[in-house]
Amino acid sequence: ASMEDATESTHGCGNMSDSEEDRCSDNDFGPSKLGTKEYWEDAYKKELETFKDIGDVGEIWFGEESMSRVLRWMDKAKIPENAAILDIGTGNGAFLVELARHGYRNLTGIDYSPASVELARSVLLAEDLEDVTVMEMDFLNCQGELKGFDVCIDKGTFDAISLNPDNTEAGKKLYVQSLKDALKNKGFFAITSCNWTKEQLLHRFKEGFDFVQELPTPNFQFGGRTGNSVTALIFKRVY
Numbered sequence: 001a002s003m004e005d006a007t008e009s010t011h012g013c014g015n016m017s018d019s020e021e022d023r024c025s026d027n028d029f030g031p032s033k034l035g036t037k038e039y040w041e042d043a044y045k046k047e048l049e050t051f052k053d054i055g056d057v058g059e060i061w062f063g064e065e066s067m068s069r070v071l072r073w074m075d076k077a078k079i080p081e082n083a084a085i086l087d088i089g090t091g092n093g094a095f096l097v098e099l100a101r102h103g104y105r106n107l108t109g110i111d112y113s114p115a116s117v118e119l120a121r122s123v124l125l126a127e128d129l130e131d132v133t134v135m136e137m138d139f140l141n142c143q144g145e146l147k148g149f150d151v152c153i154d155k156g157t158f159d160a161i162s163l164n165p166d167n168t169e170a171g172k173k174l175y176v177q178s179l180k181d182a183l184k185n186k187g188f189f190a191i192t193s194c195n196w197t198k199e200q201l202l203h204r205f206k207e208g209f210d211f212v213q214e215l216p217t218p219n220f221q222f223g224g225r226t227g228n229s230v231t232a233l234i235f236k237r238v239y
């Protein structure tokens, strides 16, 4: 087994509302649930109904701050407003809305759940953001269709993919390959994870990427231990 396998942690992370702290809760979804397409399809079907009923976009994974911190980094890194940006596993499309409000105008979101795609499109439409492209696509099987992006964003999707019981090491490798294909040389990858530590992510995205920086996330203290429940890292694609 690789070093990574030995240190792998698979605690699930709960959904959280924007008012909650920016940390993963431990009211675990087991790997079998959180990892499957059926799970997400079911979840977004329900959220779609709620959105149609009362206009609530649903859960913001890891809280609002998880979007603001990436946006602040994009400002500092001077990512231009016409940069091609891909949101991998966009869910309800909330991050696309934030990016568009921030001035970004070349936005694409993908998700393999049809209900998520419908929800994200409805949420964007309600915000008059019709120029954002949302596609139904499995990132692990995108057949070279995703390429030329300046920035790829992942918030909780690599986590979900890692939790899928069908996704063995091969699945994670496919993720890395799709990401490499999607990014331009010197393009950026911003990942927010609650399932993997910084060290594990550095190991996973070692070949073909340079580590740029870690974005500060809140600490939690529990039983005398201190840790970060969410890890946010920036990588740069190098050919």
Ligand SMILES: C[S@@+](CC[C@H](N)C(=O)[O-])C[C@H]1O[C@@H](n2cnc3c(N)ncnc32)[C@H](O)[C@@H]1O
Pocket (backbone or CB within 6 Å): 040, 041, 059, 060, 061, 088, 089, 090, 091, 092, 094, 095, 110, 111, 112, 113, 116, 137, 138, 139, 140, 154, 155, 156, 157, 160, 161
């Ligand atoms: C934890 S949710 C995060 C959603 C969104 N990024 C957010 O922050 O709200 C994980 C998302 O990844 C999507 N997903 C999981 N595996 C995928 C795959 N292989 N290809 C595309 N999307 C996937 C799920 O449908 C779900 O929308």
